[in-house]
Amino acid sequence: MASLLASFDTVLLITSVVKIIFLTFLVIMPMVAYSVYAERRFSAVIQDRVGPNRVGIPLTLFGLKKDIQILGIGGLVQPLADGLKFFLKEDFTPRTVNAFYFWLAPCLTIVPALMTCAVLPFGSELDLSILGLAQPVKAVIADLNVGPLFVFAIASLGVYGIVIAGWSSNSKYPFLGGVRSSAQMISYELSLGLSIVPVLMIFGELNLSKMSVFQDAHGWLLLPLWGDGLSLERWVLLVPVVVSFCVFVVAMFAETNRLPFDMAECETELVAGYHTEYSSMKFALFFMGEYAAMIIGSGMAVTMFLGGWSIPFAPLLGLDYKPGDTPLWLGLLHIAMFFAKIVFFILFFILIRWSLPRFRFDQLMKLGWLFMFEVALANVVLTAVILIAFNR
């Protein structure tokens, strides 16, 4: 037993656990809650409404005159109230469902969505010498050499949750939702996978941390304005990069089942699609899974195309990352930068959802197979030709 314990790297174990808890429970979970709030407020702005603006810290319950509105923005406590509502609602299980799979499905949706965050580099490194750690701690849970593939692999398991939810509900509309969703996700996984091949060819790396470091020194893939980014090659490469960014983002919308591609829960045709029979916290888990997948997808897009945690024009400002020699404040600034970019991306997701109409299912499949797939494939060839022309 003692030798077993001695074989553990205690520092690594503790820092990993701290990183996992920080990222999933202190960042992504609250982010999910506040994405829902942002979605409701932002959609209200788009539709010229007010949105949820009343919920504050309810001091009136305790006999005081006024509720406290945090920062003067109305409704910031709304996500907490929503969560409480979900916990207190009746958890109703219809009599005809397949009970085991009916319970399993919500878990299968949220677990893969949260697991994928393991390889996302959410910051450069933290110099924790104040706590007595000799080596700086890398701000990524698992620094795998197959980062993007890991994310795709685990995210592709998320489809099981939706399919099983639709099937186990033993009801027509959820079933149709589940079938649609599995067809859609498999189709768009192809273009999603192919769209990042040009990116991998340019970096020559499958490690997300190394991609971020490269972009920090040589300009973001979509913003090559410093370091080696000013070379002609990078500017010519901007053409395939922009194409692959567009394909990636569209495929990501389809993979996360977001409007305009939310065929699995298309209200006009399928009531609420695969989660029609679900109520209370089980329903909320599907919701959280969708938003968590959205955050991770944004994280992937940010890491590969928009420099990850890198600060724009970092080498010019003297804020660039030096391996093993980054002060603590810069490490924290990198983490803040990463999440700021993700927030920006989520607002973009919401803007798209409330401005585009929903596709028809056959249009969706046609777009996936007859346009996106071909564009992604041609883009790979184009990138290869450019790389060879510049003699890489």
Next chain:
Amino acid sequence: MPSLLFYLFALITLGFGLMVVLARNPVTSALSLAMSFVGLAALFLSLDAYFIGIIQILVYAGAVMVLFLFIIMLLDIKSEEGKSFNLKAIVGGVVLAAVLAVQIAAVASSYGPGRTNLAEARLDLPAAAEYTKLPTIANDLRAGTLPDAKLVGQSLFQRYGFHLQVIGLLLLVGTVGVVVLSKREKEVN
């Protein structure tokens, strides 16, 4: 510790593999197979073969099994569940498994015990960097990480480039065949 994890994941792989055969519900069988693939992927990861492990999940658990599930869900599960055991199928399965076991045993017995212990023959990655021409692989090896994805890509596209294209052609023929077969014939007067 690694051996403990090995037994855990071997148990997951074999246990769910058994469930595939024994479960009466086809959906349970399909999901057990997916779970078994995940266990197998974990075994690959424990051998430092990250690329193969992840591809195992991405292709088999994430795509192939979803298609299987897609088909199974369109079937009538109730009639499948009610079926009793088919004796012919069981005998055939056992015979097939026995033949496979004998084959594996024959192959394994033709190898003698190795001369060096695995514990003594340590992986020397920086030394291996001298043998490769590609700078990206050499850099990774010098840094002490195994660039398994790059190595797989290199041997697949350089050493076995011809074989890869033959397989690609084979798959293309298969796809074209499916399209031809599933196309409805036009009514001839």
